[in-house]
Amino acid sequence: MAAARRISSLVSRSIPLLRGGKQINGGRGMYRYSTAAAYENPITPPVSVQYDKLLIDGKFVDAASGKTFPTLDPRTGEVIAHVAEGDAEDVNRAVSAARKAFDEGPWPRMTAYGRQKILLRFADLIEKHNDEIAALETWDNGKPFEQSAQIEVPMFARLFRYYAGWTDKIHVGPALACGNTVVLKTAEQTPLSALLVSKLLHEAGLPDGVLNIVSGFGPTAGAALCSHMDVDKIAFTGSTDTGRIVLELAAKSNLKPVTLELGGKSPFIVCEDADVDQAVELAHAALFFNQGNAAVLDLGLTCMKRHRARPSGKPARTPLSWIDGEQFEKILKYIRIGQDAGATLETGGDRHGTKGYYIQPTVFSNVKDDMPIAREEIFGPVQTILKFKDLDEVIQRANNSIYGLAAGVFTHNLDTANTLMRALKVGTVWINCFDTFDATIPFGGYKMSGIGREKGEYGLKNYLQVKAVVTPIKNPAWL
Numbered sequence: 001m002a003a004a005r006r007i008s009s010l011v012s013r014s015i016p017l018l019r020g021g022k023q024i025n026g027g028r029g030m031y032r033y034s035t036a037a038a039y040e041n042p043i044t045p046p047v048s049v050q051y052d053k054l055l056i057d058g059k060f061v062d063a064a065s066g067k068t069f070p071t072l073d074p075r076t077g078e079v080i081a082h083v084a085e086g087d088a089e090d091v092n093r094a095v096s097a098a099r100k101a102f103d104e105g106p107w108p109r110m111t112a113y114g115r116q117k118i119l120l121r122f123a124d125l126i127e128k129h130n131d132e133i134a135a136l137e138t139w140d141n142g143k144p145f146e147q148s149a150q151i152e153v154p155m156f157a158r159l160f161r162y163y164a165g166w167t168d169k170i171h172v173g174p175a176l177a178c179g180n181t182v183v184l185k186t187a188e189q190t191p192l193s194a195l196l197v198s199k200l201l202h203e204a205g206l207p208d209g210v211l212n213i214v215s216g217f218g219p220t221a222g223a224a225l226c227s228h229m230d231v232d233k234i235a236f237t238g239s240t241d242t243g244r245i246v247l248e249l250a251a252k253s254n255l256k257p258v259t260l261e262l263g264g265k266s267p268f269i270v271c272e273d274a275d276v277d278q279a280v281e282l283a284h285a286a287l288f289f290n291q292g293n294a295a296v297l298d299l300g301l302t303c304m305k306r307h308r309a310r311p312s313g314k315p316a317r318t319p320l321s322w323i324d325g326e327q328f329e330k331i332l333k334y335i336r337i338g339q340d341a342g343a344t345l346e347t348g349g350d351r352h353g354t355k356g357y358y359i360q361p362t363v364f365s366n367v368k369d370d371m372p373i374a375r376e377e378i379f380g381p382v383q384t385i386l387k388f389k390d391l392d393e394v395i396q397r398a399n400n401s402i403y404g405l406a407a408g409v410f411t412h413n414l415d416t417a418n419t420l421m422r423a424l425k426v427g428t429v430w431i432n433c434f435d436t437f438d439a440t441i442p443f444g445g446y447k448m449s450g451i452g453r454e455k456g457e458y459g460l461k462n463y464l465q466v467k468a469v470v471t472p473i474k475n476p477a478w479l
Helices: 036-041 088-104 112-128 131-140 147-171 192-203 217-227 240-252 275-292 301-310 324-342 392-399 414-423 457-463
Strands: 023-027 028-035 054-056 057-062 068-073 076-083 182-186 211-215 234-237 258-260 268-271 344-349 362-365 382-384 406-410 426-430
Touching: 023 382, 054 088, 076 192, 088 182, 088 211, 088 217, 112 131, 112 147, 112 192, 131 147, 131 192, 147 324, 147 457, 182 192, 182 217, 192 211, 211 217, 217 240, 240 258, 240 362, 268 275, 275 382, 275 406, 324 344, 392 414, 406 414, 414 426
Parallel strands: 182 211, 234 258, 268 406, 362 382, 406 426
Antiparallel strands: 023 028, 054 057, 054 211, 068 076, 344 362
16 A cells, blocks of 8 residues: 555644552452552643545445544544545445455465564554554543553454464464455444554555455444345344344344343352452442443442442543544433432542532442342443342342353352353353453353354354365275
C-alpha cells in the first residue's frame, strides 16, 4: 500500500489521561484504578485522530453516501471527530475487495512463513505505538488509560504473536494468519483505534484488500455484512439480543457459520474458608474491569458484612465513565429497579457529577434470585450480593441462568474447588483469581453467552474448512 495519507478532519486537541490509583494483583491479572484526584489533574500526552474514513482495498475513503457520524468522548459528551458512516453500498465495496484479495491476491497463496513475518512485524509496531493506541482508545471509550496501556494493547500484540507462531506449524491461524481476508465493522461508539491499527498492519506489509474496515451502525452496515452472500463467516461480540439477529441474518443468507461472544452474568462464589480480603478486592476488580463486563452474582455473607462496613453513600471506588448516554440511562434504570424490588442499596446509586457519563459504583445487598438486577446483564458498576448455605444450593442457583460466560470460585478446599469447577455450566472458571486472560486460554460461553471460542488452539477451527481428499493408488504393492 502507498504511504498512508493523513485524513481530513484532523482533531488536534489532546486527551486527558487518568493516572495514579491503587494496583491490585489478582493472580496473573493486574488491575489499576484511577483516583478522583488523578482525573481532576490529568496528564495529557498529545494524541489526535488521523483516520476517520473507511478502509477499502488498502485506501482510506469516504462513505459512498458522504455521510458521517460523531464519535463522542464519554467523559464529557463532547465530539471527538466525525467518522465516515458506511452502509450497504460500502459493505458491498469492502466485501468485493476482500473477495478479490482472497481469490486472486497474494495473501492466501503466501507461504506460512511469509504471513508469520508480517504478523510479527505488526505486533512489533503495536508495541512501538502502545501508548498512542491506548490514549486514543481511552479518549473514545472512556476506560482508564492504565487498562488500555497495560492490559489491552499488550494483549492485542500478544494475540498476534501467538497466532503468528501457528502459521508455520500447521499452516493456519485465526482469520488473517489463516490466509483469510477480512471485513471489519467497528462498534459505532468506538471506531477510532481500529482505523489507527489498520494503518500499522499495512505498514507491516499486509497486501491491499486483505483487511477492510467499515464504520457504521448495526441496522445498516452490520445487517448488510451479516446478510451478504459473499461473506463466508461471521464473528460477533456484543449483546445477546443483537447476537440473535446476527445468527438469523446469517442463516437466511448463505448459512454462513457464526461465532458469538455475548452477554454474561458471572457468579462470583466466596466460600466460608476463602481469603475474604482477596475475594472482596477481586470482586471490585471484576466489576470495574472493562467497565462492568464481569458482573457479580454471588458473594458470601462475609463479603456482604465487609461492604456494610463502608460509610453510607461513599463509593467503593472512583466512578468510571460509560460508553454513551444510552448505556448510562440503562444502568441508572437498573439501579432504580433494584431499589423498587426491595434490595438494600449499600452505596452509590446515582450519577457522579454533571458532565459526562459517570456513575457511582453501586452495591446492593439482600438481593433475591428473581430480581432483574440479579438475573439480567447490566454492563455497569452494579454489584449484587446474595447469601447461600451450601454447595448444592449455590450450584443450582448459579446454573439457573440464561447465561454461562464465566464464574469465580474462592476456596482453600480442593474438593470444593473441584466440585464447583465441574458443576458450573460456564465457559471459564477462575479459582482464587478472576479476569485472568492469555492468548493461549480459550474464551467463550455456554447457553446464551455465545457460540464457539476465541483465543488458544480452539480459536483455529473458526477460520478453517475441513476437506477430505481420496485418491486411488494403482498396484499398491507396499500394502
